[in-house]
Amino acid sequence: KLEEGKTVRNVVTLSKPPRPIIPTRKAKATFMMLVRNEDLYGALRTVQQIEDRFNYRYEYPYVFLNDKPFSGHFKEKMRKMSKAEMVFAQIPHEHWSYPAWISQKKAAETRERMKNVIYGSSESYRHMCRFQSGFVAQHEALLAFDYFWRIEPDVKYSCDVDFDPFLYMHDNNKKYAFTISLYEYSETIRGLWNATKIFMERNPQFIARNNALSLISDDKGGTYNNCHFWSNFEIVDARWMRSEAFQAYFDHLDHQGGFFYERWGDAPVHTIAAVLLLPINQIHFFREIGYYHEPFHNCPAEPHLQLKCHCDPELNANLERFTCTSKFLDLAGEERIVFPEEVDD
Ligand code: GDP
Ligand code: MN
Numbered sequence: 001k002l003e004e005g006k007t008v009r010n011v012v013t014l015s016k017p018p019r020p021i022i023p024t025r026k027a028k029a030t031f032m033m034l035v036r037n038e039d040l041y042g043a044l045r046t047v048q049q050i051e052d053r054f055n056y057r058y059e060y061p062y063v064f065l066n067d068k069p070f071s072g073h074f075k076e077k078m079r080k081m082s083k084a085e086m087v088f089a090q091i092p093h094e095h096w097s098y099p100a101w102i103s104q105k106k107a108a109e110t111r112e113r114m115k116n117v118i119y120g121s122s123e124s125y126r127h128m129c130r131f132q133s134g135f136v137a138q139h140e141a142l143l144a145f146d147y148f149w150r151i152e153p154d155v156k157y158s159c160d161v162d163f164d165p166f167l168y169m170h171d172n173n174k175k176y177a178f179t180i181s182l183y184e185y186s187e188t189i190r191g192l193w194n195a196t197k198i199f200m201e202r203n204p205q206f207i208a209r210n211n212a213l214s215l216i217s218d219d220k221g222g223t224y225n226n227c228h229f230w231s232n233f234e235i236v237d238a239r240w241m242r243s244e245a246f247q248a249y250f251d252h253l254d255h256q257g258g259f260f261y262e263r264w265g266d267a268p269v270h271t272i273a274a275v276l277l278l279p280i281n282q283i284h285f286f287r288e289i290g291y292y293h294e295p296f297h298n299c300p301a302e303p304h305l306q307l308k309c310h311c312d313p314e315l316n317a318n319l320e321r322f323t324c325t326s327k328f329l330d331l332a333g334e335e336r337i338v339f340p341e342e343v344d345d
Helices: 004-014 037-058 072-079 104-113 123-138 165-171 192-202 244-256 266-277 325-332
Strands: 029-034 062-066 086-090 147-151 176-178 181-183 227-229 234-237 283-285 291-293 296-298
Touching: 029 037, 029 123, 037 062, 037 072, 037 147, 062 072, 072 086, 104 123, 123 147, 123 244, 123 266, 147 165, 165 234, 192 244, 192 266, 227 266, 244 266, 283 325
Parallel strands: 029 062, 029 147, 062 086, 176 283
Antiparallel strands: 147 234, 176 234, 181 227, 291 296
16 A cells, blocks of 8 residues: 555656646647548547647647538547537538539449549548538638648557647748648549649639749649648648638639549649649648558657657658658758668767
């Protein structure tokens, strides 16, 4: 049996060390998860990590979105994960259905034709991509916020986040942030670049000076090289996503039909929008946020960024050839990720 004093000492030793900074400022920001009722347990696992790694100090709210009504069970279980405010909202029908100009017959033929492509035969995946591409920031539940941090069921946050990424974006005028970049399956976006070129020709006023076109095109805009920020993690300035330029681009793509006649993903759409509509210095790579979504990791390689991480920095996807993160860092004039073997002890 422990004596009273000892118990206290043990408690002190075992609890998390107190953080040096008690947050005094907050951004107008929220987490956002699009999720189905049946993904409750994966969603709980994600939220618990967000809480433990970051949000128990900040108490940023959560917005959960669903194309169907959330069950009472989902809300009840989720509310136990955090003291932060949680909003559970349904997506309006017109943001998760076929617009009038789309032929559902042609859409069905496309799903048949694309059976061998990942999610190629899925109808709901296409509605999901279209919603995330252009409608999410307009959802009523997000209108009060300047920033949202997208989270998904069953992702992993592998390091403590001991700063406020929302405030970082606010203070540094960043509008789009990522942790992993990849090259997209070209079969899913055959016509996306042509559609984009038409937009650029018609709307030169929206194209940013100092944009990073050479990140996503190796021939000065002739073709898309498929480089994209992996949007299952993203921190976005929602005001930018609601802006005239962004909405004009999304609306143009939507009328081109590729969300249904191909399988355009929200990752290439957000990436192309960010690259063309923003100067490169408004796009940010959060190298210090340890993040895993099956099957890729961003694991901080630099030892000074290793804040209680459980990931292996050697497995950092951003060090691989199938990513365009180094190219982004070069273009942005930022330091490349230092390979673990090059780090001095
Ligand atoms: P992947 O990462 O491309 O394999 O796609 P996911 O299955 O992870 O879906 C991306 C995001 O959309 C996740 O947050 C899912 O929970 C969500 N999602 C996908 N399909 C649906 C759907 O039909 N309904 C709802 N409510 N959420 C969905
Ligand atoms: Mn996912």
